[in-house]
Amino acid sequence: MNIHFDARLDGELPRRDKAEVLASLQQSVPDLTLLHREEDLHPFECDGLAAYRVLPMLVALPETLDQVVALLKGCRELGVPVVTRGAGTGLSGGALPLEQGVLLVMSRFNRILDVDPDARTARVEPGVRNLAISEAVAPHGLYYAPDPSSQIACSIGGNVAENAGGVHCLKYGLTVHNVMKVEIITIEGERLTLGSEALDAPGFDLLALINGSEGMLGVVTEITVKLLPKPETAKVLMASFDDVGKAGHAVGDIIAAGIIPGGLEMMDNLAIRAAEDFIHAGYPVEAEAILLCELDGVEADVDDDCARVREVLETAGATDIQQAHDEAERALFWAGRKNAFPAVGRMSPDYYCMDGTIPRRELPRVLQGISKLSEQFGLRVANVFHAGDGNMHPLILFDANRPGELEQAEDLGGKILELCVEAGGSITGEHGVGREKINQMCAQFSPEELTTFHAVKAAFDPERLLNPGKNIPTLARCAEFGAMHVHGGELPHPELPRF
Amino acid sequence: MANTTTPTPDRDISEALGERVRKADADGTPLRIVGGDTKGFYGRPVEGEALSTREHRGITSYDPVELIVSVRTGTPLAELEARLAEHGQMLPFEPPHFGDTATVGGMVATGLSGPRRPWAGAVRDFVLGARVITRAGDEQRFGGEVMKNVAGYDLSRLMVGAQGSLGLLTEVTLKVLPRPSASHSLRLEMPLDQARARLAEWGRQPLPLTAAAWQTGALHLRLEGGPGSVAATRERLGGEDLEADFWEALREQRLAFFSREDARPLWRLSLPYDTPALALDGVAEDDLLYDWAGCQRWLRSELPAETLREACASAGGHATCLTPGAAAPFTPLAPVMAKYHRRLKAELDPKGIFNPGRLYAEL
Ligand SMILES: Cc1cc2nc3c(=O)[nH]c(=O)nc-3n(C[C@H](O)[C@H](O)[C@H](O)COP(=O)(O)OP(=O)(O)OC[C@H]3O[C@@H](n4cnc5c(N)ncnc54)[C@H](O)[C@@H]3O)c2cc1C
Numbered sequence: 001m002n003i004h005f006d007a008r009l010d011g012e013l014p015r016r017d018k019a020e021v022l023a024s025l026q027q028s029v030p031d032l033t034l035l036h037r038e039e040d041l042h043p044f045e046c047d048g049l050a051a052y053r054v055l056p057m058l059v060a061l062p063e064t065l066d067q068v069v070a071l072l073k074g075c076r077e078l079g080v081p082v083v084t085r086g087a088g089t090g091l092s093g094g095a096l097p098l099e100q101g102v103l104l105v106m107s108r109f110n111r112i113l114d115v116d117p118d119a120r121t122a123r124v125e126p127g128v129r130n131l132a133i134s135e136a137v138a139p140h141g142l143y144y145a146p147d148p149s150s151q152i153a154c155s156i157g158g159n160v161a162e163n164a165g166g167v168h169c170l171k172y173g174l175t176v177h178n179v180m181k182v183e184i185i186t187i188e189g190e191r192l193t194l195g196s197e198a199l200d201a202p203g204f205d206l207l208a209l210i211n212g213s214e215g216m217l218g219v220v221t222e223i224t225v226k227l228l229p230k231p232e233t234a235k236v237l238m239a240s241f242d243d244v245g246k247a248g249h250a251v252g253d254i255i256a257a258g259i260i261p262g263g264l265e266m267m268d269n270l271a272i273r274a275a276e277d278f279i280h281a282g283y284p285v286e287a288e289a290i291l292l293c294e295l296d297g298v299e300a301d302v303d304d305d306c307a308r309v310r311e312v313l314e315t316a317g318a319t320d321i322q323q324a325h326d327e328a329e330r331a332l333f334w335a336g337r338k339n340a341f342p343a344v345g346r347m348s349p350d351y352y353c354m355d356g357t358i359p360r361r362e363l364p365r366v367l368q369g370i371s372k373l374s375e376q377f378g379l380r381v382a383n384v385f386h387a388g389d390g391n392m393h394p395l396i397l398f399d400a401n402r403p404g405e406l407e408q409a410e411d412l413g414g415k416i417l418e419l420c421v422e423a424g425g426s427i428t429g430e431h432g433v434g435r436e437k438i439n440q441m442c443a444q445f446s447p448e449e450l451t452t453f454h455a456v457k458a459a460f461d462p463e464r465l466l467n468p469g470k471n472i473p474t475l476a477r478c479a480e481f482g483a484m485h486v487h488g489g490e491l492p493h494p495e496l497p498r499f
Numbered sequence: 500m501a502n503t504t505t506p507t508p509d510r511d512i513s514e515a516l517g518e519r520v521r522k523a524d525a526d527g528t529p530l531r532i533v534g535g536d537t538k539g540f541y542g543r544p545v546e547g548e549a550l551s552t553r554e555h556r557g558i559t560s561y562d563p564v565e566l567i568v569s570v571r572t573g574t575p576l577a578e579l580e581a582r583l584a585e586h587g588q589m590l591p592f593e594p595p596h597f598g599d600t601a602t603v604g605g606m607v608a609t610g611l612s613g614p615r616r617p618w619a620g621a622v623r624d625f626v627l628g629a630r631v632i633t634r635a636g637d638e639q640r641f642g643g644e645v646m647k648n649v650a651g652y653d654l655s656r657l658m659v660g661a662q663g664s665l666g667l668l669t670e671v672t673l674k675v676l677p678r679p680s681a682s683h684s685l686r687l688e689m690p691l692d693q694a695r696a697r698l699a700e701w702g703r704q705p706l707p708l709t710a711a712a713w714q715t716g717a718l719h720l721r722l723e724g725g726p727g728s729v730a731a732t733r734e735r736l737g738g739e740d741l742e743a744d745f746w747e748a749l750r751e752q753r754l755a756f757f758s759r760e761d762a763r764p765l766w767r768l769s770l771p772y773d774t775p776a777l778a779l780d781g782v783a784e785d786d787l788l789y790d791w792a793g794c795q796r797w798l799r800s801e802l803p804a805e806t807l808r809e810a811c812a813s814a815g816g817h818a819t820c821l822t823p824g825a826a827a828p829f830t831p832l833a834p835v836m837a838k839y840h841r842r843l844k845a846e847l848d849p850k851g852i853f854n855p856g857r858l859y860a861e862l
Contacts, residue, residue, distance in 0.1 A: 118699040119772040141703050163649045174647065176656070177624050190835050197771035198816040199616060199794045202830040203840055203858070204665070205623055208656035212649040232705045252564040258587060258677035298705060300727020357645040359565055389646035390565075429647035437650070444650050449639045455846040456652050459839060472651065 003052055003435045005098055009477040010469040013100050014079040018057050021080055021102075025058070029070040035059040044103050047088040047095040048150075049436055051350075051406055056083070056097030063108045065185070065221055072219065073189040075102055081465045082187070084215040086126065086158030089150045091353055092434030094162065094214045094470055101468075104219065106157050112136050113222070120227040121180060121197065126157025126220045130164075133225060142227040145172035148430070149338045157220045163212030165430040167263040167337065168294075170388035174430070176211035178226050184210060184218035187461045197224060209456070214432050215467045217460040234262060234296035235306055236330045239318040240287035244268055244383075247289035248363035250316035251387045254293065255360075257312050259305050262296035264388030265337050268367075271344060271382040271395070278343035281336030282329075284320060291318075291387065292337055294330075340384045341395065348380070348397035352409045356420030357429035360390040369419045370394055377412040379405075391429035392420070418443055433471045441471075442478035450475060509557025511571065513630075513638050513669050519550055520667055521636025523852045530852050532663040534573060535600030538609050540823045542662055542857045552604050555669060560644070563588055567627065569644060569672040572604025579603055588675045591619040595750045604668050610660030613750040614710035614721070617772075617791045619676075622659050628672035629655035631665075634848055644672045663854040664862055665847045679709070679723035681730070684745060685738040687718045691776060691784070694718040698792045699773050706732055710746055713789040714756065721746060749790060756788045761799055764825065766807060768796040770816035777810045829858060837861070 007013060022036050035041055036058050045053040057080075062068045075082050081101035088095055097103045109125035112133065116122070117140040122133055130151040133144040147166035148154055154164065160182060165174045172178070181195040195207035210217060241247040247266055254261065267275065269288050276283040283290060291313070295305045306323065313321055324330035336343075344351050358366050367383065374381040380397040394416055398409040417427045417440045427433070427440040441450070453472040457464065523530050529547035533539075552573040561568040563586040570579055576596055583589055593613030594606045607629075612621040628642030631654070642648055642655035658668055689697070694713045701708060707724030719741055722729045748754050757765065763786075768777070772794055776787075779802060788797040800807065804820065808830055811818045817830035832840060837859075844851070844862045856862070 116773075117703060120702055121772075163653070165647060170646070173620070173624065176653070177620060186839075190838075192836060192839065193833075196769075196815060196817070198769040199791065200610075200621065200660075200769050202817050202819070203832050203836060204661050204843065205610075205657055205659055206839070208623055208653050208659070212653055217652075229703050229705045255566060256564045258680065260676065298707060298724065298728035298731070300731060301707075301725030304725050304727060357643070357647050359562070359567070359645055361562065361565060386647075391647045424643075425645050426643045426648035426650050428650050429645075430649055432649055433651070441650060446639070448633070448635065448637050449641070449651070452633060452639055452641075452654065452847070453651050456654070456657075456843065459842040459846045 003093060003438065004054065005469045009480055010474060011464065013081055013098065013468060015100055016078055016080055021078055022058060024078060025071065025074050028074040029067055032067045032071060033061040035061070044085065044088070044097060044105065047085070047093060048091040049093040049096065049434070051400065052093055052096055052435065054097045054099055056103040057100055059103045059105060061105050061108055068104070068185050068219060068221060069189040069191070071102070071104065072185060072187055076187050076189075076463070076465060079463070079465070081468050083467050084161070084219050086155035086161070087129070087153050089154040090158060090162060090434060091355070091431040092428070092436040094432050094434035094467070096435050098468070106155065106219070109221065115140070117142065119197070121224050122227060123222065123224045124156055125222060126155060126160070128156050130154050130156055130159055137227050141230050143230050144225050145178050145228050146175050149341065156223050156225070160211055160220050160223055161213065161215050162430065162432045165386065165391070167265055167334070167386060169386070170264060171260050171262050172228065176208055179207070179211065179223055180226050181224035182207055182210055182220055183222035184220055186218045187463070187465050192218065212432070214434060214471045216457055216471050217466065231262070231296035233299050233302050234294055234330065235302055236292060236294040236324045236333050237306065237309060237313070238322045238324070238333055239291045239293070239313040240284045240320040241289045241291070241317065242287065242319050243317070244289045244367050245364035246317045247291050248367065248387070250291060250313055250318065251363065252360055253312045253316050254309055255388070257308055259295070259309060261293045261309070261388060263292065263294040265292045266290070266385045266387035267337065267340060268383040270380060271340050271384045274343040274347050274382060275336040275340050278346055279332070279336045279339050281332045283336055287319065292333055337384065344382045344395045344397065349399040349401065350406070352396040352398065352413055353431070354392070354394045354396065354413050354416050355428045355431040356417050356425055357389070357391045358420050358423045358425035360387070362423040362425070363387070363390065366392070366419055366423050370416055373412055373415050377408055379409060379412055386429070389429070390425065414440060435470055438470070438473045438477065439481045441473045442481055447475050447478065450478065507556060510554055511557070512555045513632065516550070516552070516555060516667060516669060517632050517636040517638060520632050520634065520852070523548070524634045524636065524850055527850045528852060529855045532608075532667055532854055534602030534605035535575065535598060537596065537598030537601045538605050538611070540821060541609050541611070542828055543860070545854050545857050547855065550667070552602060552669070558582060559670065566675050567644060567646070567672060568675055569670060570603050571670050572602060572607070572668045574603045576601040576603055576606055583675055584678075587678050589678050590625065590673065591676045592616055592622050592625060593750060594622060595752070597751065603671060607659055607668055607671050608661065608663045614712065614746050614790060617794055618709050623656045625674045626655050626659055626671055627674055629658055629668055630670040631658060632667040632669055634666070634850065634852065638669055642672065646674065662857045664844065664857055666853060681726040682721065682723045682743060683729050683733050684719065684721045684741040684743050685733065685736060686741040687720065687736065687738040688716060689718055690716065691789070695773065695775070695793060702772065702792070711792040712749055713793070715785055719745060754788070756797065763799040763801050764820055764822040766798040766800060767819040767821055768798055768807070768811050768816060769819070770794055770796060770811060770814050774814045774816065777814065779807070779810055832859070
């Protein structure tokens with residue numbers, strides 16, 4: 001698989017002369033920082049999907065909204081595509097630059113504009129780091145709930161664009177559930193306010209639409225997030241299992257008992273060993289799987305729930321159950337999980353992180369399928385899951401220096417995603433489609449559905465200048481990759497229109 | 500009465516619905532989509548051929564352990580809720596019915612939520628996926644039947660509150676939650692200012708609050724959660740006991756405040772948390788009912804729409820008129836917003852067959 005932009009399959013992009021574009025933008029937005037020398041562009045050549053790198057034509061680092069407006073208008077006039085970038089931690093190549101495009105980097109918009117403890121909201125610029133919000137509002141006893149593992153680095157603008165989740169989203173929701181108002185600027189340079197400080201807004205729910213739209217509909221320039229009071233207490237149980245399937249069943253049993261844990265995470269043996277090696281969290285390295293179950297809320301309820309969950313876990317066949325004794329140990333239990341990716345990264349020269357979701361009941365079966373595929377491809381797979389919501393992150397270990405292994409890892413990843421779709425799930429739970437899963441979109445959606453997505457895009461960006469080639473594949477691409485749904489026994493036609 | 504009638508069997512009439520839509524699009528015939536016809540008052544009247552979803556009914560999948568239910572949109576809301584209750588689960592956003600015939604489709608299309616909304620979230624927060632018949636008459640699936648899915652644009656949530664103006668909803672997948680194991684409602688006599696201050700203070704604490712309404716000198720609260728936290732909070736707050744059905748009466752607009760005998764228009768003001776009482780000429784305290792901890796205020800008033808809307812807008816909110824016949828029930832959109840709304844409508848429904856004019860004349 002090669003995910004680089006392919007004009008034949010993704011649509012022609014205008015080719016403009018770099019010097020002319022630079023001169024024109026320098027003239028129309030005189031005070032804007034524009035990087036153009038090759039050595040200055042290198043730091044921006046990839047996001048978290050580092051196997052793919054492209055040098056953008058130019059990198060823009062605006063500091064004011066007027067600059068963003070002027071830049072977008074200027075690019076539109078020139079017909080130059082724009083890829084927006086937050087912190088560049090995305091794992092699906094959403095912020096992968098285009099050779100013929102401008103990379104619009106929002107990192108200088110990094111101010112927390114306003115915190116209103118009585119209304120429990122914070123108004124922030126898009127470049128603010130996720131964790132910085134919780135840190136800033138902590139003195140008021142409040143926090144911002146969605147906590148992606150990348151929260152020390154990723155930007156809130158990127159979170160909105162990806163509808164990011166975290167280990168607490170079964171109970172507290174994804175980004176879309178925790179954002180009240182978003183300001184965007186369209187490719188035409190128009191400023192829109194989506195949502196409001198009240199609990200709803202008139203008209204279509206464009207706020208829901210912008211969440212997870214991967215920089216395809218507009219540039220996010222300001223976000224008002226909802227804050228929650230910190231739970232009085234949070235306790236975490238760690239249960240060991242000698243069988244992955246049993247751990248999978250235990251997840252359903254906890255929920256069947258009427259308990260919604262603050263976090264419910266699972267790791268398999270390979271992930272446990274990697275994390276333990278790296279963090280020394282006290283994980284049981286012999287276990288085939290562990291479950292981390294966090295219960296939070298008011299003390300009395302949490303104690304009750306802990307006792308009930310303990311019972312459920314015992315009945316489900318847990319071989320050992322530990323409860324973190326204090327806040328420090330709780331943090332340590334989580335540190336192992338939150339650092340699972342880099343931990344796995346230490347075991348292997350390269351790893352490739354997948355992000356499929358499945359109905360929870362399918363967990364044992366899909367795990368089995370993954371382990372078979374892993375054998376078949378001869379590549380190790382470590383599994384970490386947001387088990388509570390059926391969001392799996394299989395990590396495929398490989399060595400890019402061995403010829404063909406990256407392609408093998410990608411093929412294996414593609415197969416895993418197809419397995420998820422077959423099980424009634426989705427190819428992406430929180431990392432987004434970006435460029436990485438552009439072909440798998442053809443397996444999840446029919447040509448008609450993809451056409452509807454293109455129609456939505458056309459309402460905001462008819463010339464397809466914002467992040468072209470990402471998120472929604474063209475019908476031509478799907479026809480080429482043959483993964484397209486075959487309707488009524490008819491094969492898809494390669495001569496299909498592109499959009 | 501309802502108990503003695505045999506339930507209508509589950510049926511999938513999506514093909515027939517698709518055929519109707521295809522034909523309407525070909526002929527350019529506007530359609531007026533009707534479910535249980537309980538929420539017709541919410542929005543502008545639609546001129547068009549009636550298209551009923553009520554035959555398209557049934558729960559297509561429900562696995563309580565997954566916390567997910569998929570249901571055809573013509574299914575009576577009461578039937579869905581009864582089924583969830585059998586398994587100790589609920590729709591957390593507590594949707595209003597406004598009549599026995601209310602359907603799931605109407606619930607999603609209007610996007611109206613009940614007293615628990617500020618704490619639990621709104622309808623849109625629990626919609627995971629949707630099947631929609633688009634203008635071509637084919638049923639398309641968006642979102643998914645899983646908790647998390649960010650593949651493609653979030654069209655299922657976009658449909659919530661769009662009142663059928665972007666397509667015909669035929670099936671929705673919803674996240675459900677276990678019912679809280681303990682619940683207690685109480686009433687505290689206190690003036691509005693004090694209630695506001697208290698709610699702001701409590702909002703910053705992890706209290707098991709799930710409803711808060713103020714009317715004529717009393718704050719009404721509902722506590723829900725585990726038995727321990729509910730008992731402790733009850734002890735701490737005191738007050739007199741309140742019948743739990745107060746919340747249903749509030750949600751269904753059966754409290755005296757909503758009486759039809761009051762001929763003045765009924766307004767819904769949607770405002771940020773902690774908005775002080777709006778300065779509105781001639782509005783008495785009794786003309787207002789504060790729900791959602793003050794974020795949703797019901798108002799009886801003859802004041803001109805512009806006056807109310809300006810007052811709400813300057814506080815960061817908006818106002819909706821719920822009395823049938825209002826020329827513009829919903830707050831007009833800023834010109835630039837209206838433009839993108841029109842473009843979206845034109846892309847998804849170029850011939851204007853889906854509930855034209857229901858939200859705004861031009862949509
Ligand atoms: C170690 C690691 C762990 C991770 N764990 C999680 C996790 O637990 N949960 C999770 O959900 N994700 C996780 N991620 C993925 C990633 O951190 C998130 O997707 C994050 O939301 C991306 O934010 P960013 O600022 O880095 O965005 P970028 O990578 O810069 O961009 C991501 C996408 O958003 C668009 N975008 C960025 N900013 C804007 C803007 N202002 N306006 C419009 N579009 C914009 C870009 O065009 C691109 O399509 C993880 C990543 C890493 C590296």
